[in-house]
Amino acid sequence: MLRVEGLSKSYPTPQGPIPVLRGVDFTLDAGASLALTGESGSGKSTLIHLVGALDDADSGEVVLDGVALTRLSENARAAIRREKIGVVFQQFNLIPSLTVAENLGFQARLAGRYDPAWQEELTQRLGLSALAARYPEELSGGQQQRVAIGRALAVRPKLLLADEPTGNLDEATGDNVMSLALDLVAATGCAFLMATHNERLAARLQKRVRLESGFLAQ
Numbered sequence: 001m002l003r004v005e006g007l008s009k010s011y012p013t014p015q016g017p018i019p020v021l022r023g024v025d026f027t028l029d030a031g032a033s034l035a036l037t038g039e040s041g042s043g044k045s046t047l048i049h050l051v052g053a054l055d056d057a058d059s060g061e062v063v064l065d066g067v068a069l070t071r072l073s074e075n076a077r078a079a080i081r082r083e084k085i086g087v088v089f090q091q092f093n094l095i096p097s098l099t100v101a102e103n104l105g106f107q108a109r110l111a112g113r114y115d116p117a118w119q120e121e122l123t124q125r126l127g128l129s130a131l132a133a134r135y136p137e138e139l140s141g142g143q144q145q146r147v148a149i150g151r152a153l154a155v156r157p158k159l160l161l162a163d164e165p166t167g168n169l170d171e172a173t174g175d176n177v178m179s180l181a182l183d184l185v186a187a188t189g190c191a192f193l194m195a196t197h198n199e200r201l202a203a204r205l206q207k208r209v210r211l212e213s214g215f216l217a218q
Contacts, residue, residue, distance in 0.1 A: 001191040002028040007060035022214035033192040035202035038211035044195035048163045053077040065158045082111040086152030086160045090167040092144040094136040101132040108154040122150045142173035162194040
């Protein structure tokens with residue numbers, strides 16, 4: 001489902017470019033999960049952004065479901081992001097003026113893939129039925145993250161990306177959110193790539209790799 005080949009990225013500084021990724025290669029099958037670990041500043045978020053077509057690489061390719069994202073126009077990449085990629089960040093990034101139900105369906109509606117039955121199932125499985133009419137400011141952190149996960153999965157993406165999705169949550173809430181995410185990933189059959197510094201959570205995914213000095217280590 002996902003193939004990353006020779007992905008490199010550096011950032012300019014007054015002292016010259018600083019390489020963050022140095023030719024990263026990996027693959028991820030449909031229905032498979034991979035944890036990306038590494039120290040803060042190791043490039044985990046950069047890699048998530050490149051795979052999610054949110055940023056441009058210096059070189060290399062990202063191929064999702066047979067489509068080379070790095071060769072697409074910005075409009076075509078935006079369409080791929082709407083229709084085939086779900087993203088969950090550490091910051092929940094919910095729309096304050098929309099209710100839980102409206103936030104859940106937001107990306108799916110943009111992509112023209114809104115499915116009322118699937119949204120209802122997501123709402124129930126995420127324990128959000130009684131909260132559907134509330135606004136983000138009326139929710140706890142764990143509840144907001146459940147909404148963010150539901151929003152990402154409402155479109156039935158080919159790939160779910162998560163960047164430190166439990167970083168703002170306490171351990172118990174983070175464990176619960178991760179369990180829900182893994183259950184829903186299994187239900188949809190999408191590929192799941194998660195960046196985390198938490199080795200305990202990383203161990204719950206099928207495979208784990210570590211970013212060190214811009215390279216992936218098993």
